[in-house]
Amino acid sequence: MTLAGRFAPSPSGELHVGNLRTAMLAWLFARSTGRTFLLRVEDLDRARAGAEAVQLRDLAAIGVDWDGAVVRQTDRGTLYEEAIGRLQSAGLTYECFCTRREIQEAPSAPHAPQGAYPGTCRNLDAAELEYKRSTRPAAIRLRASVSEYTVRDALHGSYTGAVDDFVLRRNDGVTAYNLAVVVDDAEQGIDQVVRGDDLLPSTPRQAYLASLLNIPVPEYAHVPLVVNSDGVRLAKRDGAVTLADLDAAGMPVGEVRDRLLASLGLPPGTLDQALAAFNPAGVPTAAWVWEGVVNKR
Numbered sequence: 217m218t219l220a221g222r223f224a225p226s227p228s229g230e231l232h233v234g235n236l237r238t239a240m241l242a243w244l245f246a247r248s249t250g251r252t253f254l255l256r257v258e259d260l261d262r263a264r265a266g267a268e269a270v271q272l273r274d275l276a277a278i279g280v281d282w283d284g285a286v287v288r289q290t291d292r293g294t295l296y297e298e299a300i301g302r303l304q305s306a307g308l309t310y311e312c313f314c315t316r317r318e319i320q321e322a323p324s325a326p327h328a329p330q331g332a333y334p335g336t337c338r339n340l341d342a343a344e345l346e347y348k349r350s351t352r353p354a355a356i357r358l359r360a361s362v363s364e365y366t367v368r369d370a371l372h373g374s375y376t377g378a379v380d381d382f383v384l385r386r387n388d389g390v391t392a393y394n395l396a397v398v399v400d401d402a403e404q405g406i407d408q409v410v411r412g413d414d415l416l417p418s419t420p421r422q423a424y425l426a427s428l429l430n431i432p433v434p435e436y437a438h439v440p441l442v443v444n445s446d447g448v449r450l451a452k453r454d455g456a457v458t459l460a461d462l463d464a465a466g467m468p469v470g471e472v473r474d475r476l477l478a479s480l481g482l483p484p485g486t487l488d489q490a491l492a493a494f495n496p497a498g499v500p501t502a503a504w505v506w507e508g509v510v511n512k513r
């Protein structure tokens with residue numbers, strides 16, 4: 217199978233310059249190492265009608281192209297269920313009936329990381345299971361046998377993070393992100409994952425899950441986020457941060473692209489030109505401050 221990198225946006229709204237910069241980096245990492253570059257729409261949750269088309273248009277406008285057809289997670293339920301089935305057969309799952317509130321209020325297990333699932337439903341007996349099944353639908357959790365796991369990251373080096381009995385399928389039937397992302401990356405031949413460093417804390421869970429499914433763990437590069445002038449992760453409320461809004465404020469897409477390239481120490485111009493100057497080891501490790509745009513019109 218061809219080795220590949222990817223960008224995997226959630227179509228919950230328009231991409232902002234932070235998302236576009238991450239997409240650009242994922243593209244540069246993949247293309248500079250001769251990988252194909254795939255686009256996957258992570259639309260299991262919070263998808264907004266029409267958002268995907270706008271996201272794809274904006275990616276193309278900034279110069280991020282991709283190979284093959286766009287893959288959508290909502291088309292891939294069979295793959296996810298197959299993986300959950302394999303884990304179930306191996307005794308690596310259990311049903312959980314807890315509400316969010318019950319989890320928050322349960323005393324946490326000794327030495328458990330903060331926010332970890334306290335294991336309430338881990339060892340229900342047959343009678344308890346039967347009763348709980350009659351009260352509400354179950355989520356499916358992983359029966360983890362470790363409390364932490366270590367991954368290698370191109371920017372962060374060795375990173376150890378918490379692993380708990382995380383959810384694989386929510387009680388509303390929706391596949392959980394941690395399961396879908398592992399199954400998709402493996403099935404698509406993706407061996408290089410470049411994404412925002414807000415996802416680094418959940419990466420040990422995903423790598424551990426991959427190991428249980430006998431899936432090779434991809435190379436990771438968690439790249440710094442773009443922040444506003446207060447140092448807070450950039451969001452739509454920070455004014456003109458999407459291509460459409462920036463264009464309306466007098467900054468055309470080529471100028472946005474050049475600003476993003478400059479933030480990576482790369483020359484202005486097309487992404488193909490930037491590729492010639494790109495050095496993965498030279499990617500800045502600190503968050504980049506988006507200064508905003510003074511309305512020129």
Ligand SMILES: [Zn+2]
Nearest residue numbers: 312313314337
């Ligand atoms: Zn539970």
